[in-house]
Each structure stands twice: as C-alpha cells, then as structure tokens.
Amino acid sequence: MNNKWVQLLLELDIPFYIYKLNKGDSIISKCKYKNNSAAIILYGTVYTLKMFTNGECICIAILNCNNIIDFNFSTLDKDYVYYKVIALEETYLINFCWWDFISIFNYLPIAVKIFYLFRNTLKKYEMVCYVISHKSIKYRVIQLLVLLCQEFGTVNSDFIKIPFEISQTTISHIIGSNIITVNKIMRDLIGKLLIKYIVKKKTLICYFSLLTYLRNNKIN
Known part of the structure; x- marks a missing residue:
C-alpha cells in the first residue's frame, strides 16, 4: 500500500480517514452543492459509474493507485443521477476534506503533487470515454x-x-x-x-x- 500520502497528511496535520473496500464493495455519492470530500487511491482498482434514476448507467473512469476521486461531482443533473465507485479488487482509499488542502496550496510542492494527481486521473477518464464512444x-x-x-x-x-x-x-x-x-x-x-x-x-x-x-x- 502506498503510504506516502498518509505520511504527508500526518506531516501537514490534515485530518483523514482510510477506508478498505473489498472486491465488489461500492461507495455511493449523491450530488451536493457543498461536498468538499475527496479520496486518493492508496492501493487497488475501482471503476466509477454515473447512475440514472431510470436504471441506466455510464462508466466514466477506471482508476487505480495515485488517482484521485473528487466527490464534488457536477450538480447540473443532481436530481436524477448519483455516482457509484465499485472496487475491482481489494482497495484502500484515504479520504480528506478539500478545504484543508486548499489552505496550504501556497506551499508549492503540495500544489505540484495535487496537480499531478489530477492530470493522471484525467487521462483515465479520457481513456474510458474513448472506449465507450x-x-x-x-x-x-x-x-x-x-x-x-x-x-x-x-x-x-x-x-x-x-x-x-x-x-x-x-x-x-x-x-x-x-x-x-x-x-x-x-x-x-x-x-x-x-x-x-x-x-x-x-x-x-x-x-x-x-x-x-x-x-x-x-x-x-
């Protein structure tokens, strides 16, 4: 398991939780205007589905270690969609609040680390988009x-x-x-x-x- 993020959050005194997902376990997130939660994958692989209330769903990403899950999903269609993150294997996530990170963004090394996570994660979204297109x-x-x-x-x-x-x-x-x-x-x-x-x-x-x-x- 990748412990560097655990060590970093401890050094920065940022509160966090670590969650373990067994294969097939899922996290469901509904659209909210004030959802400041995010998670970094420490180990494992998940895929994210955009679920519609009519029973249809769209896969939007397959993510693994050092990818970031931003639970602040779009609120444009919040009344009839929710998101489901499903573990393809045993997975560990470290969950934290965005506001705690934003308060130290003036510290360049931290900003670079987060930028790298988002860039790497965006590629995973693009890959799945290419497949289903x-x-x-x-x-x-x-x-x-x-x-x-x-x-x-x-x-x-x-x-x-x-x-x-x-x-x-x-x-x-x-x-x-x-x-x-x-x-x-x-x-x-x-x-x-x-x-x-x-x-x-x-x-x-x-x-x-x-x-x-x-x-x-x-x-x-």
Whole structure:
C-alpha cells in the first residue's frame, strides 16, 4: 500500500480517514452543492459509474493507485443521477476534506503533487470515454481489454494478465451493453484464441495476437 500520502497528511496535520473496500464493495455519492470530500487511491482498482434514476448507467473512469476521486461531482443533473465507485479488487482509499488542502496550496510542492494527481486521473477518464464512444459493441469490448492490459496488465512471454477479476457482468457495466451481447463477443474472442480465462475462469489473459487483431480488422 502506498503510504506516502498518509505520511504527508500526518506531516501537514490534515485530518483523514482510510477506508478498505473489498472486491465488489461500492461507495455511493449523491450530488451536493457543498461536498468538499475527496479520496486518493492508496492501493487497488475501482471503476466509477454515473447512475440514472431510470436504471441506466455510464462508466466514466477506471482508476487505480495515485488517482484521485473528487466527490464534488457536477450538480447540473443532481436530481436524477448519483455516482457509484465499485472496487475491482481489494482497495484502500484515504479520504480528506478539500478545504484543508486548499489552505496550504501556497506551499508549492503540495500544489505540484495535487496537480499531478489530477492530470493522471484525467487521462483515465479520457481513456474510458474513448472506449465507450465507439458504436460497435465488439470494438468497445476489445478496446476495453487493451486498455486494461496497457494500464494494469502484467506482461508474460506471450500474453498479458489482467491482475484482478474482470467478469463479463462488469465488462457489460463499463461498456454500456447487455450481458448476453458481451458473453457472445467474449466467446468469439476465446474461440479465436485471442483471450483466455484461467484460474477457475476468474483471471483473464489477453494474448499479444489481440493487439494485432484490433489493428488489422475493421470491427463493425
């Protein structure tokens, strides 16, 4: 677990709480005009859903260590949306109040650290936006798998292992599709020997041929 943020907040005398999320645990945040809470991920991986009261949802980011979760979400549509942060694996968050940080922003090293967190986190939002912007569901699935490999994967001799369980239900939530369509696409990719589930079908590996397939095939 990354303890540098714990040490920094202790040195600056900023109050904080550390929360542990087990795989599948979630944090729900409703839009408020005065929500000054934020959290830095010390360890683990989460994904954030924008939930609508009609039951629909949109994935807006997949975040991991040293990304920041700003709970001061947009209030423009506060009456019919809320946000849900779901742990993909065991995750630790350090939660604090923005006002405590703002009071010391004149201290340049701290401002630089926070700027870096936001810049790194913004990239994660942009990556997910790129994935779900495609009309083709198959393209979304493959792009998501490639994203997970690039950002979180462990490289082996001929494949990349995603280090946390990524179920087909989770994939359907992230890309905004139904589980039946995702199951069909995943079976097709497995049949083409592009991906494979191992360890009692809980760990997903992607062969390097998946990258070649994505580059050489126009997916409709």
